[in-house]
Amino acid sequence: MAVRTLKDLLADGVEGRGVLVRSDLNVPLDGGQITDAGRIIASAPTIRQLVEAGAKVIVTAHLGRPKGEPDPALSLAPVAARLAEELGRNVQLAGDVVGSDALARAEGLTDGDVLLLENIRFDPRETSKDDAERAQLAAALVELVGDDGAFVSDGFGVVHRKQASVYDVAKVLPAYAGDLVATEVDVLAKITGDVEHPYAVVLGGSKVSDKLAVIEALAPKVDTLVIGGGMAFTFIKAQGSPVGDSLLQADMIDTCKDLLERFGDVIHLPHDIVVADKFAPDAQTSIAMTADGFTEGMGLDIGPGTVERFAAVLTGAKTVFWNGPSGVFEFEKFAAGTRGVAEAIAQATANGAFSVVGGGDSAAAVRALGLADEAFSHISTGGGASLEYLEGKELPGLSVLEV
Ligand SMILES: Nc1ncnc2c1ncn2[C@@H]1O[C@H](COP(=O)(O)OP(=O)(O)O)[C@@H](O)[C@H]1O
Numbered sequence: 031m032a033v034r035t036l037k038d039l040l041a042d043g044v045e046g047r048g049v050l051v052r053s054d055l056n057v058p059l060d061g062g063q064i065t066d067a068g069r070i071i072a073s074a075p076t077i078r079q080l081v082e083a084g085a086k087v088i089v090t091a092h093l094g095r096p097k098g099e100p101d102p103a104l105s106l107a108p109v110a111a112r113l114a115e116e117l118g119r120n121v122q123l124a125g126d127v128v129g130s131d132a133l134a135r136a137e138g139l140t141d142g143d144v145l146l147l148e149n150i151r152f153d154p155r156e157t158s159k160d161d162a163e164r165a166q167l168a169a170a171l172v173e174l175v176g177d178d179g180a181f182v183s184d185g186f187g188v189v190h191r192k193q194a195s196v197y198d199v200a201k202v203l204p205a206y207a208g209d210l211v212a213t214e215v216d217v218l219a220k221i222t223g224d225v226e227h228p229y230a231v232v233l234g235g236s237k238v239s240d241k242l243a244v245i246e247a248l249a250p251k252v253d254t255l256v257i258g259g260g261m262a263f264t265f266i267k268a269q270g271s272p273v274g275d276s277l278l279q280a281d282m283i284d285t286c287k288d289l290l291e292r293f294g295d296v297i298h299l300p301h302d303i304v305v306a307d308k309f310a311p312d313a314q315t316s317i318a319m320t321a322d323g324f325t326e327g328m329g330l331d332i333g334p335g336t337v338e339r340f341a342a343v344l345t346g347a348k349t350v351f352w353n354g355p356s357g358v359f360e361f362e363k364f365a366a367g368t369r370g371v372a373e374a375i376a377q378a379t380a381n382g383a384f385s386v387v388g389g390g391d392s393a394a395a396v397r398a399l400g401l402a403d404e405a406f407s408h409i410s411t412g413g414g415a416s417l418e419y420l421e422g423k424e425l426p427g428l429s430v431l432e433v
């Protein structure tokens with residue numbers, strides 16, 4: 031795939047020019063505190079190079095999934111502060127996305143300044159399905175950088191999203207792949223096509239509807255598909271067991287039945303579950319066998335027997351891709367499954383496997399559990415994005431960069 035890169039842009043010269051950078055700064059928060067700054071740290075090098083080259087840098091990013099309107103709990107304020115720390119320079123935060131404050135601040139930028147726009151998803155046009163609405167927001171973003179502006183796509187975690195700040199803006203401005211996007215694509219290319227077998231993919235997490243769709247494409251390519259986290263319950267329900275109030279994608283139960291019929295030999299599901307009476311760190315817990323299911327409470331982790339079985343298949347793998355924590359690792363009571371899976375993948379890596387951990391929360395989990403980044407071959411900032419890349423799907427945010 032031929033794309034223009036940050037290096038090309040820097041060679042063209044950016045001094046005094048407005049450069050819009052789409053970063054993925056969607057970090058986990060706990061009561062307004064950033065619990066893992068991995069995505070900010072990974073996004074800083076591209077911004078720093080532009081700053082040092084004298085560009086007027088305008089960064090746009092999202093945080094969480096606001097409903098197309100301002101939500102103070104999802105303001106990028108803590109992110110602006112942490113990014114400033116990382117860059118060692120002031121980062122202004124606009125009070126709006128493309129409104130009067132953003133415009134005034136953009137006009138006031140001098141060479142080497144950094145302006146972060148408020149959460150782009152506060153504007154409903156960002157995620158609109160209507161091409162014209164998204165194009166309108168893209169035009170407003172272009173106005174901020176001016177006629178000789180440029181666009182750097184560096185939010186790898188969002189390149190699978192056909193959104194205004196990812197896709198539409200790249201159709202209007204000269205567009206370049208940032209260093210993070212370029213590196214991520216280089217590494218992921220190593221686990222597409224011919225890979226060393228056994229090849230294991232481990233799925234979990236809570237973005238169930240997004241990720242169930244990927245299984246269809248991945249199952250024929252892998253030797254083992256390990257499913258834990260919130261992903262597992264739609265399958266368990268499809269097997270006929272009740273799952274209480276666990277995460278469930280009811281409209282995909284039939285799809286899961288079909289997947290189990292066709293790929294039952296590669297799909298590994300939990301056979302025991304840690305059930306909680308409430309979604310809280312101090313919940314009362316019990317272990318349920320998957321074959322029996324449970325009618326009350328919610329499954330928040332894979333059970334101890336499952337951890338052992340999953341670990342046994344994973345340690346023998348030669349290629350591993352992992353996206354999605356196996357349980358609600360943020361609460362210590364439900365972290366054992368994720369810890370067991372992470373340690374097994376780290377062991378496989380120590381045995382010579384090539385391993386990739388993808389996703390904001392999966393990467394955060396690895397670090398929260400005290401495992402070193404070096405325990406894995408690569409920690410990717412994108413979960414859904416890397417999954418769709420592995421699936422072989424066209425990613426709008428990448429294809430739009432092709433020249
Ligand atoms: N059984 C479960 N029920 C509810 N949430 C879960 C469960 N297992 C994992 N999770 C949650 O999934 C979230 C991460 O999901 P996701 O965003 O899909 O992963 P990633 O960011 O790595 O792509 C975590 O916050 C975790 O608490």
Ligand SMILES: O=C(OP(=O)(O)O)[C@H](O)COP(=O)(O)O
Nearest residue numbers: 054056187389390412413414415
């Ligand atoms: O967290 C993200 O993706 P991930 O959970 O798949 O790693 C990205 O920031 C994309 O967010 P989105 O899935 O709300 O579009």
